Every structure is written in structure tokens, then in C-alpha cells.
Amino acid sequence: MADLRMLEREVEAFFRPLFPGEDKILVFGDGKSDQPPLMLIGEAPGEQETIKRRPFVGKAGKNLDEFLQLMGMQREEIFVSNVVKIRPTAVGPTGRIRNRPPSKEEIALFRPYLMKEIDLVQPRALVTLGNVPLQALMGKVTVGDMHGKWHTACNGLPLFALYHPAAIIYRRELKEVYEQDVCSLRDSLTIQTQK
Ligand code: URA
Numbered sequence: 403m404a405d406l407r408m409l410e411r412e413v414e415a416f417f418r419p420l421f422p423g424e425d426k427i428l429v430f431g432d433g434k435s436d437q438p439p440l441m442l443i444g445e446a447p448g449e450q451e452t453i454k455r456r457p458f459v460g461k462a463g464k465n466l467d468e469f470l471q472l473m474g475m476q477r478e479e480i481f482v483s484n485v486v487k488i489r490p491t492a493v494g495p496t497g498r499i500r501n502r503p504p505s506k507e508e509i510a511l512f513r514p515y516l517m518k519e520i521d522l523v524q525p526r527a528l529v530t531l532g533n534v535p536l537q538a539l540m541g542k543v544t545v546g547d548m549h550g551k552w553h554t555a556c557n558g559l560p561l562f563a564l565y566h567p568a569a570i571i572y573r574r575e576l577k578e579v580y581e582q583d584v585c586s587l588r589d590s591l592t593i594q595t596q597k
Contacts, residue, residue, distance in 0.1 A: 405522050406435055413487060413515050420511075421488075427452040431483025431519060438481045439591065441525035442466075443516070443535035445566065446486035446504045457482050465567035472584045473591075481523050485538045486512045504534060513538050520557060528559050529587065532566025550583035552590065562587050 410430050417428060429447035442458075450460030458466040470477060486504040494500045504512075516538060520528070530536040533545050539555040540548070548563040555561040564584065570577045 403435055406430075406519070409515065409518055409522060417488065417511075426488050427455065428487045429455055429457055429484065429489070430487060431481055431523070432456055433477060433481040434479055435481055435523050437524045437526065438479065439526050440475075440480045440529050441520065441523055441527075442469075442480055442482045442529045442531065443539075444482075444484045444531045445534040446484050446508075447489045448501045449489065452489045457484050462568070469567070469584055472581065473588045481525060483516070483519060485509055485516050485535050487515070509534060509538060517557065520559070525559070527591075528555055528561040530561060530563050532564075532569060534566075536561075536563050549579070550586055562590075 410428070413430075414428060417426070427447075429451045431441075444458060444462070447457055448460070448462060451457055451462070454460075466477065466482065470480075486508050488508070490502050490504045490508060491499050492502040516535075528539065530539060530545075536543060536545050536548060539557070539561060540553060541556070545563055545565055549565055551563065553561045553563065564587070565576050565580050567580065570580055
């Protein structure tokens with residue numbers, strides 16, 4: 403835990419000067435930080451996450467609750483984080499600030515810290531939500547090809563790929579696929595713990 407706090411200070415010290423004059427809030431991972439069975443990795447925090455300074459709250463938190471319910475797990479049992487620790491924003495046509503997907507540059511800047519975070523937390527397995535964390539950990543692959551199965555991440559850890567639950571909002575046909583994938587994940591973990 404102390405090591406994670408040190409990593410967070412290191413990330414703050416690196417990124418703070420990159421956004422001079424902007425009050426960019428960094429949102430770090432949370433949950434069971436000592437060898438959890440799973441580390442769930444999303445893209446980047448949104449507005450609610452920066453307000454609460456916690457990943458996957460608000461609408462994304464509801465998605466996480468659904469995932470946990472299907473898995474039969476509590477949030478406190480796993481570690482939850484994102485590749486990019488700042489909220490990527492753009493100004494919409496009406497002048498409103500909105501979320502946007504993280505850029506290649508943002509992903510590249512934050513990736514080394516994600517790898518350190520994983521090293522410190524030592525999860526037994528990684529679960530990626532969507533292409534951003536999947537590609538950060540496995541290179542040029544796509545979630546369309548990799549979802550619903552176990553793979554080996556670049557650091558040697560078992561990795562299970564899921565669609566990002568937000569993708570389901572735009573592609574309703576993925577809802578069933580996503581739920582089946584989560585059930586496969588749950589069943590494969592149950593089999594492993596029974597061995
Ligand atoms: N909120 C997060 O913390 N991460 C995501 O990927 C989406 C919403």
C-alpha cells in the first residue's frame with residue numbers, strides 16, 4: 403500500500419507540470435491492493451470519477467455493479483483501475499466539456515505507470531474492458547477477436563478480455579455477448595479455485 407502511494411506521488415510529480423494552469427485531477431486505482439484475484443482495467447476516468455476521485459463510479463459504477471453481480475463478487479475483493487489516470491476531455495459544439503477517448507500519446511505516457519501499478523498490486527489475473535487496456539497489455543490485437551477468452555499479457559499474467567460495458571450502450575447486440583463473457587470468466591475462475 404505504501405508503495406502504491408509512492409507510485410501515485412511519482413505520477414503526480416510527472417504529470418502535474420504537463421498541464422500548467424489546469425487543475426487536472428488524477429484518479430488512481432482502488433480496492434484490494436494486495437494480490438487480489440482480479441484487477442479490472444478500464445480506459446480513463448470520466449466526470450464523476452474525477453469528482454469522487456475513484457474509478458468506475460456514477461454510470462460506469464452501475465456497469466461495474468452489474469459485472470460484480472454476475473461474478474458473485476464484492477468491489478472490495480478486487481482492484482479497479484484505468485490505463486489513463488486523467489479525464490480526457492474535449493469541448494463539444496455547444497461549448498460543454500465532454501469526455502473523449504484517450505489519445506495514443508496519453509496512453510503511451512500512462513502505460514509505464516499502469517505496468518508499475520500491476521507489479522505492486524500483484525493481481526492473480528487481469529480483466530480488460532475494451533481495446534484501450536487490452537492493447538496497452540497485449541499490443542496490436544482487438545477486443546472483437548480476443549473477448550471471452552484467457553490470454554497472456556505482456557507481463558506474463560493471465561488476461562481475460564471483455565468488451566467495455568459502455569460499448570454496449572451504442573451496440574445493443576453486444577449486451578448478450580458481454581454477459582456470456584462475464585459468465586465464462588466466472589465459471590473459469592470457479593473451476594480454477596476448485597482444483
Ligand atoms: N469510468 C472509468 O473509471 N473508466 C472507464 O473506462 C469508464 C468510466
